Amino acid sequence: MPLDGGKPKYRRILLKFSGEALIGEVGYGIDPKVVQQIALELRELNRIGIEIGLVVGGGNIFRGAGLAAVGMDRVTGDHMGMLATVMNALALQDALERLGIFCRVMSAIRINEVCEDYLRRRAIRHLEKGRLVIFAAGTGNPFFTTDTAASLRAIEIGAELLIKATKVDGVYSADPLVNPDAQFISRLSYDQVIERKLAVMDTTAIIMCRDHSLPLRVFDMHKAGALTHIVKGEDVGTLVSRE
Ligand SMILES: Nc1ncnc2c1ncn2[C@@H]1O[C@H](COP(=O)(O)OP(=O)(O)OP(=O)(O)O)[C@@H](O)[C@H]1O
Ligand SMILES: O=c1ccn([C@@H]2O[C@H](COP(=O)(O)O)[C@@H](O)[C@H]2O)c(=O)[nH]1
Numbered sequence: 001m002p003l004d005g006g007k008p009k010y011r012r013i014l015l016k017f018s019g020e021a022l023i024g025e026v027g028y029g030i031d032p033k034v035v036q037q038i039a040l041e042l043r044e045l046n047r048i049g050i051e052i053g054l055v056v057g058g059g060n061i062f063r064g065a066g067l068a069a070v071g072m073d074r075v076t077g078d079h080m081g082m083l084a085t086v087m088n089a090l091a092l093q094d095a096l097e098r099l100g101i102f103c104r105v106m107s108a109i110r111i112n113e114v115c116e117d118y119l120r121r122r123a124i125r126h127l128e129k130g131r132l133v134i135f136a137a138g139t140g141n142p143f144f145t146t147d148t149a150a151s152l153r154a155i156e157i158g159a160e161l162l163i164k165a166t167k168v169d170g171v172y173s174a175d176p177l178v179n180p181d182a183q184f185i186s187r188l189s190y191d192q193v194i195e196r197k198l199a200v201m202d203t204t205a206i207i208m209c210r211d212h213s214l215p216l217r218v219f220d221m222h223k224a225g226a227l228t229h230i231v232k233g234e235d236v237g238t239l240v241s242r243e
Contacts, residue, residue, distance in 0.1 A: 009233030012051040012127060014154035015042075015163045016147065019057030019088055021221055029060060030091045039095035041227045042132060046101050050231055051127040053157055054134045055150040056092060058084030064142065078142035082109060085146060089136035090114070102131040108140030108149070120156050127157065147205035155212045162214055163230060164201055165221035170238035171200050186235065189243040206240070215241040 017038065024031025045052055061084035067077030089105045093115075096103040104126050105115035116122070118135060126133050138149040147164070154162040171193065172182035185198075190210030194203055200218055209216050219226050219237030229236045 006232050008048060008050055008231045010050065010160045010231050012053070012157065012159050013045075013161050013163055013231065014053040014055065014150055014157065014159040015165060015227075016055045016150035017057065017165045017221060018059060018167065019061065019085065019146070020059040021165070021167050022056070022088060022091075023060045030088065032091075032095075035091050035095045037224075038092065038221070039099050039101070041224070042096060043099045043101055044228055045231055046130070046132055049130070051130075052132045053123070053127065053153055053159060054089075054092065054132065055138075055146050055153060056085055056088040056134065056136070057146040058082065058088060058138075060084075061087060075142045078144075079109075082137040082140070082142075085138055086111065086114065086136045089134040092134055096132060102129075103134065104131055105134045105136050108135070108137040111137075123153075124157055133157075144204070145202050147202045148208065151205040151208040151214065151216075154214055155208060159214070161230075162209060162216045163227070164216065164218045165227075166200070166218060167220070167222075168200070168218075169220035169223070170218050171198050171240070173198075175199060184238075186238055187243065188238065188240050190240060193240055209240065210242075213242055215239060 022030050022034050024034035058081045062080045064078030064081040068074040093103045093105050106118040107115050108118050110117055123133050135153045138146050168176050171185050174182040176182040190206050193206050217237055217239050226236050
C-alpha cells in the first residue's frame, strides 16, 4: 500500500516477527507464501526510505525451552533455537532480494560462511545505505528470546519504534488464543504490561523498552497494509509507551 504522499512518522524502525507465524499453511517450518507477503510489505517501506531492522523468532522450528522439556540440555536447545532464527533470516533475505531489496543478515553467532557477524556500527551503515538488516541468532546467548534481542538491537541502532508483528491484533487482558473473553487494550504503559503479566512479549524485553523509552507497537502481521499505516503514525494494534 503506497503512502499516498503522507510523510512517515518514523525514519528507522525495528520489526520483530514471530517465527511461528511463518508456518502459515504448511504445518511446520516456513511457508513461502507468508515470507513473500512479508517481503512485499517491507518493499513498500524500503521504497519510501524507511530504515528497517528485522528480528525473526525461531518458534516455527525450535525453541530451547521446548527441547529442554523433552530432556535435552537447555543450552544446547537454545543454540538450536538461535540457529533456527538464522534459517528464518536466510529465507527472508532470499525473498527480499528476489524483490530487488538490498539486504544483509547479521548473526550474533559467528557463521561467516553464511552471513555477516553482527557489528553495531556496520549494521547502522547498512541501514544508512538503504539496506534492510536482519538480525539473526537472537542475542547470541542462551536463556534469552528473540523478543529481548529485538528490544536490544532496536536500542542499539537507535530505532524510533519497535514493532512486534504477531498472530493476534494487539495486547489483550489475557491471551486471546486461550481466553475468548479477553479484552483488547489499545494503549498501555510498560509497567501496566509487567504488573498485569500480559505475556505478549517477554518481561526482559518490556523492561528494556521502558528503561530506554522505546515505544512498542503490537499488531497482527496478517493484516495487509498495516505496517504502512503504523509507519505513518496511525493507531494500529496496541501501543506500549510512557503514558
Ligand atoms: N495478554 C496478551 N495479549 C496478546 N497476546 C498474548 C497475551 N498473552 C499471551 N499472548 C500470546 O503471545 C503471542 C505472542 O507471541 P509470538 O508467538 O508472536 O512470539 P514469540 O513467541 O516471540 O515468537 P516465536 O513464535 O518465534 O517463538 C500471541 O500469539 C498470543 O497468543
Ligand atoms: O537471544 C536468544 C534468542 C533466542 N534463543 C533461542 O532461540 C529460540 C527461538 O527464539 P524465540 O524467541 O523463542 O522465537 C528460543 O526459544 C531460544 O531457545 C536464545 O537462546 N537466545
